[in-house]
Amino acid sequence: MAKSYDHLFKLLLIGDSGVGKTCLIVRFSEDSFNNTYISTIGIDFKIRTTEIQGKKIKLQVWDTAGQERFKTITTAYYRGAMGIILVYDITDERSFENIQNWMKSIKENAAAGVERMLLGNKCDIEIKRKVPKDRGEKLAKEHNIRFFETSAKSSQNVDEAFNTLASDILMKITKRSAPGAKEVDLRSSTKTKNSNKCSLV
Numbered sequence: 001m002a003k004s005y006d007h008l009f010k011l012l013l014i015g016d017s018g019v020g021k022t023c024l025i026v027r028f029s030e031d032s033f034n035n036t037y038i039s040t041i042g043i044d045f046k047i048r049t050t051e052i053q054g055k056k057i058k059l060q061v062w063d064t065a066g067q068e069r070f071k072t073i074t075t076a077y078y079r080g081a082m083g084i085i086l087v088y089d090i091t092d093e094r095s096f097e098n099i100q101n102w103m104k105s106i107k108e109n110a111a112a113g114v115e116r117m118l119l120g121n122k123c124d125i126e127i128k129r130k131v132p133k134d135r136g137e138k139l140a141k142e143h144n145i146r147f148f149e150t151s152a153k154s155s156q157n158v159d160e161a162f163n164t165l166a167s168d169i170l171m172k173i174t175k176r177s178a179p180g181a182k183e184v185d186l187r188s189s190t191k192t193k194n195s196n197k198c199s200l201v
């Protein structure tokens with residue numbers, strides 16, 4: 001049977017418990033949101049197919065449990081990921097500080113050269129904000145990765161974040177398979193909504 005997609009990309013979301021990893025994946029794959037908090041046990045995944053530069057990209061998005069007790073299980077999945085999304089909660093300073101530890105975990109467990117992205121989630125609750133946007137931007141810059149503030153609740157920047165990561169991975173593999181080929185910036189063609197509160201670097 002013919003394949004229904006051109007590429008399969010495996011993405012992984014990591015970050016402290018409660019930052020909204022599951023909600024971001026559910027928003028992206030099913031376009032819905034639930035206020036009830038059910039902590040992830042171990043690992044789970046959802047699928048969504050998206051189109052970038054005329055290519056059908058099947059995204060297999062892995063959701064990891066943020067709780068420390070699942071670390072051995074979850075880190076075992078890092079190596080198979082082509083892209084890793086680090087998530088913190090803009091209303092929770094601790095979750096932002098812990099990003100350094102999650103970065104370390106990537107270094108220890110993921111493939112070298114894995115595409116990374118930083119998300120500051122829950123930007124719909126500005127009133128409870130503890131982490132200013134420029135701190136997220138600065139951290140992302142230090143690691144030379146992209147940054148978005150997102151809201152799984154309002155859906156702000158959720159599609160943009162996933163599509164941008166997929167686009168970056170596509171660009172990387174296209175460049176690799178066509179050495180010497182002229183570099184094309186696929187990012188410029190991805191659909192980007194403008195946002196005033198939650199923005200991208």
Ligand SMILES: Nc1nc2c(ncn2[C@@H]2O[C@H](COP(=O)(O)OP(=O)(O)OP(=O)(O)O)[C@@H](O)[C@H]2O)c(=O)[nH]1
Nearest residue numbers: 017018019020021022023035037040066151152153
């Ligand atoms: N206001 C608001 N609440 C959110 C948002 N994203 C998630 N939440 C809420 O935050 C809580 C935790 O969300 P989850 O997606 O389960 O968090 P998680 O990171 O997957 O947590 P673990 O599975 O324990 O690692 C839930 O009550 C969600 O409804 C958001 O963008 N805005």
